[in-house]
Amino acid sequence: MKRILLMSVFLWWSNQMTAQKFSAGICTWKDDKPSAVSITFDDASYTQYEYAYPVLSKYHFNATFSLVGEWTKEQASYSAEPGMFEIKKMGWQEIRELQKAGNEIASHGYRHRRYDRRLPLDTLAKQMKINKTLIENHTGATCYTIHYPYSFANDKTALAAKKAGFWFGRTGNENYNSDTPSNLLLLNSKAILSDTVPNLTEFENRLEQARGKWLILMYHHLFPKGSKEMHILDYHKVRNTYSLYPETFEKQMQILSQKNYWVAPVKSIGKYIIERQHTKLKTYRCFGRYIIKLKTKTDKFYDEPLTIRVKLPWQKVKVKIAGKETVYTNKQGTILLEALPGSKIIIKKTK
Ligand SMILES: [Zn+2]
Missing domain, CATH: 3.20.20.370 (Glycoside hydrolase/deacetylase)
Structure with a gap:
């Protein structure tokens, strides 16, 4: 019993550690300029x-x-x-x-x-x-x-x-x-x-x-x-x-x-600026992948992609945005992604 408890504490802890290495935020300006x-x-x-x-x-x-x-x-x-x-x-x-x-x-x-x-x-x-x-x-x-x-x-x-x-x-x-x-x-x-x-x-x-x-x-x-x-x-x-x-x-x-x-x-x-103000990021982990949702309330005509700064614990990742998949090498620990409000980003570890 004690062992199972220790094990689950360890799992929780290791999950927390990886989670800490993952974060996402909207850049103030495009391309983080x-x-x-x-x-x-x-x-x-x-x-x-x-x-x-x-x-x-x-x-x-x-x-x-x-x-x-x-x-x-x-x-x-x-x-x-x-x-x-x-x-x-x-x-x-x-x-x-x-x-x-x-x-x-x-x-x-x-x-x-x-x-x-x-x-x-x-x-x-x-x-x-x-x-x-x-x-x-x-x-x-x-x-x-x-x-x-x-x-x-x-x-x-x-x-x-x-x-x-x-x-x-x-x-x-x-x-x-x-x-x-x-x-x-x-x-x-x-x-x-x-x-x-x-x-x-x-x-x-x-x-x-x-x-x-x-x-x-x-x-x-x-x-x-x-x-x-x-x-x-x-x-x-x-x-x-x-x-x-x-x-x-x-x-x-x-x-x-x-x-x-x-x-x-x-x-x-x-x-x-309007899109940045009206978009909230919702992030979570699901089946070993990181998901970022760009939640927005208004349905105004948005066509200016937002730049999302993503901190990741992985070296090489496969990113899917609006059905399009791209491979990124994450050398600095951070990648910049472009996505429209209302869309979803899926990030997978790859070799
Ligand atoms: Zn004038």
């Missing part, structure tokens, strides 16, 4: 397509491009705000090409005007919905994000955006976002004010300080040196040109690429 960065553009300036897009492609970065409905024609065209000089804007052709390449297309208002907060909530929501529907009709994809014109937004504007069907809203505020922002419809961003503000050192510091947080960069135009547009801006001594030289943009992206950060559109990072 230390920070998240979104590159965002406003006004759909043609220079973004001409100069920024090739650089983004070179570094495999996808960005968020926002457009003003009334400025967007099928072909690229010139438009301006009253009292401003005309700037070439992208047409739906360029917009669709950017979207097909994995970039996000966001709304920047049907008109480039501040949304009037004094209007009733429903009226505001209706106004915001016009450009959302226009974008969806032209691109065939859901428009999740709004960049408020002039970054002009408050709680009411955010509520109207939510009512209009947006998930994410970007303002200014020259600040970072935490890994769990209090309102995804009032996201902070940091603007590129000119070719030298921030300068490259300041840009790098800005990235350094983004550790653990979500940095949203706000860009406008990329007028080249000696261009007609830069001459006009120089002539009028405009300090905040909201434009930088294509070479400077390339240097900034090079600095960013050296940072091992997660660079993705607003909707991808935003969705990841």
Whole structure:
């Protein structure tokens, strides 16, 4: 009798020891990266397509491009705000090409005007919905994000955006976002004010300080040196040109690429955060295998896989996620797995 008791105590103990070597958690950011960065553009300036897009492609970065409905024609065209000089804007052709390449297309208002907060909530929501529907009709994809014109937004504007069907809203505020922002419809961003503000050192510091947080960069135009547009801006001594030289943009992206950060559109990072907040991991052992269930209550449309950090006592494992089996060599004692909320991960020891 005593022997059986000792035996079962030993079994319980050894089970506990293996269990201690197994744990699973959701990473704050995809691929367990230390920070998240979104590159965002406003006004759909043609220079973004001409100069920024090739650089983004070179570094495999996808960005968020926002457009003003009334400025967007099928072909690229010139438009301006009253009292401003005309700037070439992208047409739906360029917009669709950017979207097909994995970039996000966001709304920047049907008109480039501040949304009037004094209007009733429903009226505001209706106004915001016009450009959302226009974008969806032209691109065939859901428009999740709004960049408020002039970054002009408050709680009411955010509520109207939510009512209009947006998930994410970007303002200014020259600040970072935490890994769990209090309102995804009032996201902070940091603007590129000119070719030298921030300068490259300041840009790098800005990235350094983004550790653990979500940095949203706000860009406008990329007028080249000696261009007609830069001459006009120089002539009028405009300090905040909201434009930088294509070479400077390339240097900034090079600095960013050296940072091992997660660079993705607003909707991808935003969705990841929502999924992380709504998913609980349930782990258990069954017939010598480890099971991880990604339990979620909501049935919203989730398509951004979460990265799961799994600590394991085994050297080589076979992992099954959504019917697909992959073999992993677990050298550091930890493996990273990608799975959608609602799915199940089965881990088996193998040789
Ligand atoms: Zn704008």
